[in-house]
Amino acid sequence: MALADIRGGTRNDTGIAAALSQLAARFGQRFQMGEAIRAQHAHTTTYIPAQLPDGVVFVENTEDVKAVVTICAALKVPVIPFGTGSSLEGQVNAPEGGISIDFSNMKRVLSVNAEDLDCTVEPGITREELNTYLRDTGLFFPIDPGANASIGGMASTRASGTNAVRYGTMKDNVLAVTAVTATGEEIRTARRARKSSAGYDLTRLFVGAEGTLGVLTSVTLRLQGIPAVIAGGICGFPTLKDACNAVIMTIQLGIPVARIELLNTLQIKACNAYSGLSLPEQPTLFVEFHGNEESVGLQSEEFGAIVAECGGGAFQWSADADERAKLWKARHNVYWASKALRPGYEAIATDVCVPISRLADCVAETERDIEDHGLLAPIVGHAGDGNFHVCVVFDDKDPVHIERVEAFVDRLAARALSMDGTCTGEHGIGQGKQRFLPQELGGAVHLMQQIKHALDPDNIMNPGKIFSSPPAI
Amino acid sequence: MALADIRGGTRNDTGIAAALSQLAARFGQRFQMGEAIRAQHAHTTTYIPAQLPDGVVFVENTEDVKAVVTICAALKVPVIPFGTGSSLEGQVNAPEGGISIDFSNMKRVLSVNAEDLDCTVEPGITREELNTYLRDTGLFFPIDPGANASIGGMASTRASGTNAVRYGTMKDNVLAVTAVTATGEEIRTARRARKSSAGYDLTRLFVGAEGTLGVLTSVTLRLQGIPAVIAGGICGFPTLKDACNAVIMTIQLGIPVARIELLNTLQIKACNAYSGLSLPEQPTLFVEFHGNEESVGLQSEEFGAIVAECGGGAFQWSADADERAKLWKARHNVYWASKALRPGYEAIATDVCVPISRLADCVAETERDIEDHGLLAPIVGHAGDGNFHVCVVFDDKDPVHIERVEAFVDRLAARALSMDGTCTGEHGIGQGKQRFLPQELGGAVHLMQQIKHALDPDNIMNPGKIFSSPPAI
Structure with a gap:
């Protein structure tokens, strides 16, 4: 299982000790080893256990980065780049220890x-x-x-x-x-x-x-x-399939929609409760158009016709910035809205992406799966790309819950792969999705490993990510 | 110089002889060694000398390709994929001999x-x-x-x-x-x-x-x-700079122009003569819009306003398919039009690409260079991308001419690089542009070579292309 795999890093303790002392000498106060800071740099927004680096360097320029990498390379010590820690698949964890390179002071x-x-x-x-x-x-x-x-x-x-x-x-x-x-x-x-x-x-x-x-x-x-005019609106549909059909037609007709997001019924319920909205509880599209007065008018007219053809309800249109901001804020807060469905529980966001013709099937089967297994998991999707997220709300203290979440993620990835999709549309492989990569790409993974090995023969660059075992050629 | 570099391949004669006999046994009539066919598969539309493969396999499916590669890999014999032979930088040449894989029967x-x-x-x-x-x-x-x-x-x-x-x-x-x-x-x-x-x-x-x-x-x-409506037109400008400014504004305003091509004065003269047109002899933009009636109307209106602001002449608009086809045929025939400027001479098309803000400078300096060196070389550009082609018309039997063309290509590439551009926007490196790649990307070329070496340690996959020396790590 995933967690067992992820825990298996081996540490180069001698090298790490030497790197810590060289980095402390080179960077002074810009090098930190306190546990709170190290824990913050291993923060993952998943159920994957945190794996702390041994130290954190706050770099300020390229010379700093070169210095860290040069010191660590000579000692074969891992380096893990850190931005804001918002990655979702354990990308900033340090399974073999090593040095986190924090970029928060390198942002010119x-x-x-x-x-x-x-x-x-x-x-x-x-x-x-x-x-x-x-x-x-x-x-x-x-x-x-x-x-x-x-x-x-x-x-x-x-x-x-x-x-x-x-x-x-x-x-x-x-x-x-x-x-x-x-x-x-x-x-x-x-x-x-x-x-x-x-x-x-x-x-x-x-x-x-x-x-x-x-x-x-x-x-x-x-x-x-920046578009002269941004406008958008929302529109409910009797079924998921109808909403997906509207998306497919929009893409096929080449309407340059800027955003087209699908929220399922449970997600709408969660948003209503969390963001104080009163949207009809049904599959809903959030849409946004960018352009000038004329082009946005044209796009929304064309989209309105599609909605009507697909059995959608009235398209609630808004060019008013405040009103639009409120809706999109609700959209952006789906993670928190989902989490709030069950106070005290954790929520993990997982994503897959399928060819758009399979989106309705994939979402509908996933809804059934969620129901069959008694999970609490709203769905929101970047529907125009065939990409959707499931936010599973669960008790992260309960191993049985964790196991059920993992089994669900397994089935979700398998479902996407069976539809010629990918196990991750936009979150990456990190630690959390390594087990799916060979299923998705077969022998191509070996090519990736050959490239990794050629460019990083000592495997010091964020080791333990993407590949479930060190690239041995 | 370039030609000397390109001639330097070493042949694995023993391996090639064995491969020829194995391929003949495996493919029968679908394997050809006649000189005419081999010469046809080394055809290059440049001054780079043709370098013939030793044999040509006409593959029909993936199993055929696997068979060719497996035979050649075991014997360390080069394989060179061949489509239609229209590449421009010697990509289908066989500098070390080997087997051309012809895909003209593998096109389902x-x-x-x-x-x-x-x-x-x-x-x-x-x-x-x-x-x-x-x-x-x-x-x-x-x-x-x-x-x-x-x-x-x-x-x-x-x-x-x-x-x-x-x-x-x-x-x-x-x-x-x-x-x-x-x-x-x-x-x-x-x-x-x-x-x-x-x-x-x-x-x-x-x-x-x-x-x-x-x-x-x-x-x-x-x-x-397929767009419901395709429309377009042409528009002359007093200076290159004015035409380029119109392009920059079009891109900045996000007008989704489908084509925006810049022809310089000499190129217009060549087109007039070759394609029987009577366009005013001045820098000219050829433009095309894709969409529906309304969106195309909108785009062309917006573009017309930009043209006026940039001092362009009347925008000759055409939604008529025949008229449009005639103009774009003339555009597509620029190579032949250029060649016809001097019957009996050859023409080579070379390309560079620069950030769009530098396009006017780069084209204007290139025009001066052409004039200063007494070259005959019209210019046509994919102006919206900052990419342009120079078609140098020259006597390919005369080494002095060839040397002048090479020196010009050197200066053109150096000019593009000095403007943070690339030595090739769309033709590739092949054999003809290898000398510029390290100038453009420095140490990154070594990374490319490491990747090449990792995936193809015996250097049998189209060797002698992209890199001027075999990737030795």
Whole structure:
């Protein structure tokens, strides 16, 4: 089972002791070994047990990162990059101990090229901080995974979120990264041109690598013009299938919807209770359009026609920012709303993604599964991408509960795979989903391991993530 | 210099002889060693000398590909995948000899999932064949590099073309590939979900790898709905700078232009002469919009306002399919139009890509360079991406001419790099641009070589491409 696998790291105690003393000498107060700080850096929002690093370095620039990696590489000690700790599959845990590299003091905006719609930032900046910084330029960075995650973390987990349906995922919005590799050297994966055919796409290799190939030191991002008009609304449907059909037609017709989120009936109930709404308790789509007055009007008209054709109710439309903000705040708070269904219990968010034609089947079967097994688990989905989350509310002190949650996650992943989908649309593999990766990609996992081994032969870059065993070639 | 580098391959004559006899036994008439056929499979549309493979296998399915690779791997003999031979940087040459794998008989459409807007095809199908096949589904595959290239070749060179500004490049439109790697096994890089965070992005690693990591056996592509309305037009500008400013504003305002192509004055002259047009001889934008009646109307109105603001002339608008086809045919024929400027001469197309804010500078400096060195070389660009082509017309029998062309390509690449651009936006590195890759990406090239070495230790997968020396780790 998963938990047993995850607990199995071996420690290089001698190397770690030497690294601790060298890092203390090099970084002084910027190196911390206190248990509270170490625990904070192993925080995981899952049922995966916390695994503390042995020390935390608060880096401020690339030279700091190089110094940490060089010291650790020489001693074969793990390094684990840390942004805000909002990853969901144990990505910041330290199963073999080692050094957490905290980026919260390395968050400058290095450049903004407004004409080129790009910027370069240090990894520690969060998406909200970046958008606050950009506000006066008329540009914004669209990727919104919900949490106020760091850009480095978002790149490393290939994050996406509510508006990926229009703007793509981190894979589509990172133009280049710089990274310190296992040799302690910094490389740059690409230049600033919007496209290139110059050699292997190392940018996309680092995006989603979860820190296992190197430590990011800067990220160059594509930006978007802030839309003149943002409007949206919600719409209920008699059945999940009807709601999914509306989504499929919207995508097929190429309506450039900016967000199209599906909440199932239980999720609506949870939102009503938590966010003080009074939405009809039925499968519901939250939709948002970006553009100017005319184009947004056109999009919403086309969408309205689809809703009608699919048997949806009246489309409650709103271009009013406050009203819209209230609805989307409720959407963003689904995790807390779900948790509040059963005070004192924990909640874990797991995600899968399937071809959009299978979304209705996958969600409906999952609802039946939840009911059959007596689980409490609302569903919310980035429906335009075929991606949905199940937030399982459970007693994390009860091993029987944990086992039931794990068995459910197993069935959910198997269901997505049986529909030609993926075991994770946007959370990454981390520790929590390692057992599904070979099921999903078979022999390709061996290629990944060969790449990992070639670039990090001593397995010091965030070891114990993505792969369930060290890459032995 | 480039040519000297390219001629330096070493041959494994013993292995090749054994492979030839085993392949003849296995494939019979589907294995050819005649010089005419071998020469056809080394055809390059550059000044790079042809380097013939020792034999050509006409594969029909994955088992054939596995058989070829398994035989060649055991004997350490190179394999070179061949689609239509339209690559521009010597990608299909065989500098160390070996076996060309011809995919012209491996071009089935394996599946079309209309609801999911995707399809899976064998690599040999060309983009025109695919779009003909898809016509009745209401869907199309948008990437259009000009040539009727094979999908496998387009994936392998990370191709793009005129409408990448709206639909992205092959990197954005390949959902997954299957490939036979150097061990003779087939791997699949991803499933059919629109997005995934499951491990390293091997799909993007194979896209653009130019056959150096494995031989593609299928490609899963994203498709688009055929737009209800396609409209477009052309518009002249007093200066290049004005035309580029119009492009920048169009992109910044987020107008979803489907094509926005820049032709310089000499290119317009060449098109007028070759395609029987009478366009004013000035920098000109060719523009196309996709959508429905309303959205296309809106886009063209917005674009018209930008043109006026940038000092452009009257926007000659056309929603008439025949008229539009004539204009775009002229655009697609720029290579032939350029060549016709000097009958008897050859023409080579080279490309670079810069951040869009530098496009005007880069094109203007290149025009001056062309004039200063007495070259004959029209310019056409995928301006929305900052990507442009120079088609140098020269006497390929004259070493002095060849040297001048090479020196020009050197200066062009250096200019793009000095502007934070890339030495190739869409043609790939192949043999022709190897000398620029380290200049562009420095130490990252070593990472690429480590990956190459890890996945293909005997360097049999299209050797002599991308890297100027074998990856020795």
